[in-house]
Amino acid sequence: MKRSAVNVAKRWCSGGMCLELSEDQMMIQDLARKFSKEIIIPAAAELDRTGAYPHELFKQAWETGLANPHIPSEYGGPGLSNLDSVIITEELAYGCTGVTTALEANGLASAPVLVAGTDEQKKNFLGRLTEEPLKAAYCVTEPGAGSDVQGLKTKAVRKGDEWVVSGSKMWITNGGVANWFFVLANSDEGFVGFVVDADSPGITVGRKEINMGQKCSDTRGITFDEVVIPNSQVLGKPGQGFKVAMKAFDKTRPPVAMGAVGLARRAYEEAVAYSKERKTFGKAICENQAISFMLADMLMGIDAGRFLVYRAALEADAGRPNTHFASMAKCFCADHANKVAADAVQIFGGNGFNSEYPVEKLMRDAKIYQIYEGTSQIQRMIISRWLLSQDY
């Protein structure tokens, strides 16, 4: 991470702002783009149809070095900066956001460990992810508490050297395939964040939920019934759990936002290609301003969103607090991706509504971006709170 902060400083400070990717980043982007085109895209439609978890793709991404980009090299990971990681995410999401989410869930679960874990904990839990293509999950949301994290009901009771945790979690991505979970629970000492093995007695994994989009991603309810967790698996101190869970988002919102950018770019490129081919009223439909203006709007938002994400990532790399930047990126990109996907379907017309064409999947996949990782409404709360606290 230190190395990237120095590179960031060089890029920003020498001769002012530089909007170009470095040679390394272009190589990373080329690799991810190639992987997406040759491996993810051919598999995406079938994965969407069946909802089967992309284990094989996950393994290939892992073997190619595209998984777990944020895990530092001392734990066996690629040790890439936030900026490098989001570059990968955009390319993978261009291929399929369901697959990308399955990969990104590792990032979400790992983030609290990176924020507050001891070296021991990092070696143990992050090391597992780099030694084998294992999955992890971030277990915070509950049936009664999504945006209202503070209202969660899972209880942790201290019993000597251990904690006993009970409660139910919902919408846990990678829930059915995870090797370990990050869990947030409430206790008499405040919120506590834990890492726990998925095969611990008392953990019951629910059925795979059938969702509107990103169908191959695995989302489940998880029940904790008197699950015993050793004190050595508490992240940070009891009482710090909420802060730890929220700080994780500063690192994970930029990649999620970039996923939305990747999806939007895909929808846009498909729409451009189609509008050049499709002829009605004696000409290609792109020759009509109604269509070309839609495409222009798509492109503007995609480029703008990308830079918002780069900004959020760079601030994180520089070690500065980036919360409102991350929220701005997430909110803007999610909202825009939904518009782009819906407009893409519109441009495809009747064909757009049909499963033989790629855009209806994009529209279904896009919706969740406005909901998970903090709803667009929560993001606006974060942004407005920040802006009202500033002196202008």
Next chain:
Amino acid sequence: VGVKHTVDYNIKVKVKDGKVAKDVKHSMNPFCEIATEAAMKLKEAGVVTEIVAVTIGNAKAAESLTKAMAMGADRSVHVVGEQAEIDGLETLQVAKVFAKLHEELQGDIYFMGKQAIDDDQCHVPQMVSALLNIPQGTFAAGLKVADDKSSIEVTREVDDGSQTLSMKLPAVVSCDLRLNTPRFATLPNIMKAKKKPIDKKKLSEMGIDLTPRVEVVECAQPVERQGGGKVADVD
């Protein structure tokens, strides 16, 4: 392994003022990727001990060397030329460079792509073979090195099927599409590749006669495809 840094296969090439527009995305020639993969397979089987990637091109061509090293080549040789020198380079001169490098490299097998996708000349492997007076196995779709490593069997794709030739080493092998599927250069290997050595040589200082033997008379875009027409009948 000879690798060429060519116009990326995704790019639609345009002709501007009688010249092909060159400031577009470049990457390793796809057949050269296959050649690199062929060499890597032999290295992994313990048959080959060292892979040297070679390119002749401008400064940016080093990217293809990094790609080859990311795929597993141990080191590279970059014969660098100014853009004008490279633009005027003909296949005979390229072959001469390889022949000259053989004095130093003493390669046992020279792997190359069957042709480069920018000029599609398909000359260099054959010319290198002639200049060095060593055998050639072109359009390789299969290959097998003899146990005593003194010869190689190359199965070639020919117009009416395939043909297998056995030839003594050293030899030149040019690789065709069906030989293998090139591996992805993994991210850790891409990072490692940047530390592998690249030996730079100046094209102009290699003592090779670069006078052109070929004159370009005209360069034009292919005629635009006209729509088909309906005929009344087939007679």
